[in-house]
Amino acid sequence: MWNENTPIYRQLKERVIGMMLDGLLKPGDALPSVRQVAADYQLNPITVSKAYQELVDETLVEKRRGLGMYVTEGAVDKLLASERERFLSEEWPAMVERIRRLGLNLEQLLQGAQKPGAAV
Template identity: 70%
Template sequence: MSTVWNDNTPIYRQLRDRVVAMILDGVLKQGDALPSVRQVAADFQINPITVSKAYQELVDENLVEKRRGLGMYVTEGARSALLKSEREHFLHEEWPPLAARLERMEIDLATLLKHAPKTTEGESR
């Protein structure tokens, strides 16, 4: 994780979002331990309370669980739940204005797919 913070969003929220991205990207898998609050606070030179607040949001969302004396762990099904909620958010919140912009610019699906990022095998993602 990089240590560049966005001034427009609270650090605890950005930290929470980074952990979510790590779960979605498969960096953190079901059952994996999250770094300790103290370790994250030291690594990023932030207040441990900030880290605790980020971790508590993840607990509240059932993405991680506290294990007394052991730390925080990614819960079973966390990635599936995140994929579902991220898809819903994209389709209902992000896609409509994007689709409207594409329509205004008269960009059709074929053109959009032609310019889509390629995978390492040369196929569209």
């Protein structure tokens, strides 16, 4: 369940971000309580708090005193913008280089994307 090479709080943070990007957590939705997440995943509550605090620091989540943590308005747009930028600056250049090395053309790539089971 957890990857040994990455701190658990970062992995938990990435799971919450994934839920936001997938539409499972929408602006205004409450995050599960620190205690609940700690119990569900058998984690130290401090680990969960650290993940949540990073989300707060990035203004993706806000603390509401006595109520809990909530997804902020605009969080998904902010995430999409940063993820797109990261993809274009880090991942895409590596893919383009691999495509070039393999001698693939646009037609071949599009045909591959249309095969059953291929993500489009």
